[in-house]
Amino acid sequence: YLQVLVYLMHKSCKYIMLSKKKDTQQSCMFLGLEDMLNQKHPMYILANKVDWQMFEDSFSRLYCLDNGRPAKPIRLMVGLLILKHLRNISDESVVEQWSENNYYQYFCGEHVFQPCEPCEASELVHFRNRIGESGIELILKESIRVNGNDSNDSTASIDTTVQEKNITFPTDSKLHRKIIDKCRNIAEKENLPVRQSYTRTLKKLSLDQRFRNHPRNKWKARKADRKEKTIAGRLVRELERNLSPDSRYQSDIDLFKRILNQKKSDKNKIYSVHEPDVQCISKGKEHKKYEFGNKVSIIYTQTTGVIIGALGFRNPYDGHTIEPALEQTERLLGKRTLKTLIGDRGYKGKRQINDTTIEIPKPFNNRKQSQYQQNKLKKQFRKRAAIEPINGHLKTDHRLNRNFYKGITGDNINVMLAAAAFNFKRMMNKWKSSFWLEFKIQIVDLIKAMFYQINNNIIRKWAF
Numbered sequence: 107y108l109q110v111l112v113y114l115m116h117k118s119c120k121y122i123m124l125s126k127k128k129d130t131q132q133s134c135m136f137l138g139l140e141d142m143l144n145q146k147h148p149m150y151i152l153a154n155k156v157d158w159q160m161f162e163d164s165f166s167r168l169y170c171l172d173n174g175r176p177a178k179p180i181r182l183m184v185g186l187l188i189l190k191h192l193r194n195i196s197d198e199s200v201v202e203q204w205s206e207n208n209y210y211q212y213f214c215g216e217h218v219f220q221p222c223e224p225c226e227a228s229e230l231v232h233f234r235n236r237i238g239e240s241g242i243e244l245i246l247k248e249s250i251r252v253n254g255n256d257s258n259d260s261t262a263s264i265d266t267t268v269q270e271k272n273i274t275f276p277t278d279s280k281l282h283r284k285i286i287d288k289c290r291n292i293a294e295k296e297n298l299p300v301r302q303s304y305t306r307t308l309k310k311l312s313l314d315q316r317f318r319n320h321p322r323n324k325w326k327a328r329k330a331d332r333k334e335k336t337i338a339g340r341l342v343r344e345l346e347r348n349l350s351p352d353s354r355y356q357s358d359i360d361l362f363k364r365i366l367n368q369k370k371s372d373k374n375k376i377y378s379v380h381e382p383d384v385q386c387i388s389k390g391k392e393h394k395k396y397e398f399g400n401k402v403s404i405i406y407t408q409t410t411g412v413i414i415g416a417l418g419f420r421n422p423y424d425g426h427t428i429e430p431a432l433e434q435t436e437r438l439l440g441k442r443t444l445k446t447l448i449g450d451r452g453y454k455g456k457r458q459i460n461d462t463t464i465e466i467p468k469p470f471n472n473r474k475q476s477q478y479q480q481n482k483l484k485k486q487f488r489k490r491a492a493i494e495p496i497n498g499h500l501k502t503d504h505r506l507n508r509n510f511y512k513g514i515t516g517d518n519i520n521v522m523l524a525a526a527a528f529n530f531k532r533m534m535n536k537w538k539s540s541f542w543l544e545f546k547i548q549i550v551d552l553i554k555a556m557f558y559q560i561n562n563n564i565i566r567k568w569a570f
Contacts, residue, residue, distance in 0.1 A: 125178065157248060164244055185213050197227040201230075204223065205222055235515075264447050265494070267401075267404065273377065276398065284379045401420065404416055425454060442462075449490070465483060
């Protein structure tokens, strides 16, 4: 009963009460974080640039006011989500590092150092589910606002990449083995009679499947694969006979049947039992022929380098992703600012969407375009290639490479959080470089003053 109560308190907003605001005016007996930290540190500057009150106003309506246990502060939870993708760490790691890092605590709204962990790692999961895709889009919108006028570029580049899901490489043998394990677990939970467990049989079959690439073992491995599929089908049919048609496991049984019936040439195949929405995407890479996940569209300003659009799709044609991506950009920027959108040859078929012109590399028509227009387009096409390393940075630095969030909603959340972290990181690097530039100028001025003083002393000596 206690587990059910905890689950309901996490799942439903009516069981969680909005937390009381802390009294930040109360002075501390010792030094606070604001007095201890370097005020020119990029994270310190970012903490004061982000509009935290906007998140408070937007997310407070998701909580009740006078019922349930007090929730964690909204600024704390939003700050932990940003820090997770900013530093490319897991939920568990960001909670652990928060208790060790003064700048993390100041960024999340603390005024005095807290030696304990702020929350359980699972509370980040519940908070993401609570605010949903619209709430994550607000974080991305705020990251664009922090970049200021750099996001008001009239020309942008667009590109698609693949966000891989956290699944193993799919094979029929792996899927059938997972179905067998799932059927066993269901039968054990519901105390259903099982005619045969096939434990010893499956152990022998796994030995036959080991060295399938050896010429002498191919037939043996194929025979073992067929036997394993037969066993999986038997267990599914036995489970279906013993369960009622309206049981809670009926959707799982339908999924198992669909996996067992699918063939090599079928479309919309299932590649994972726990993530049935995963798509098989081929992008023409030599080192990786197929990727299993979903397609991602990124819009990136050409001159300033800010991500102003990040949206997840299943596996559509690239040209069909332009219109939804532009709609998201208008929502994030609050106005239509893009006049030209530069894409690669995968975006054929679309030339104009509302006021935005779509340009792709193509042979020029000398009668319609002047030499100046042609040279300008050539420069824009060369600049478009800069979006490729941006995709690489999103994957290696901000957790776009492998998505651990569940379902289609998790795909979209991961994309937008990675783009928001990239924008925040861009401004942090900008503040860091401006600080070092200022420091270098001061050093140069100091050296000039020293040489000037030495020259004056030498002139005075020779004068006497």
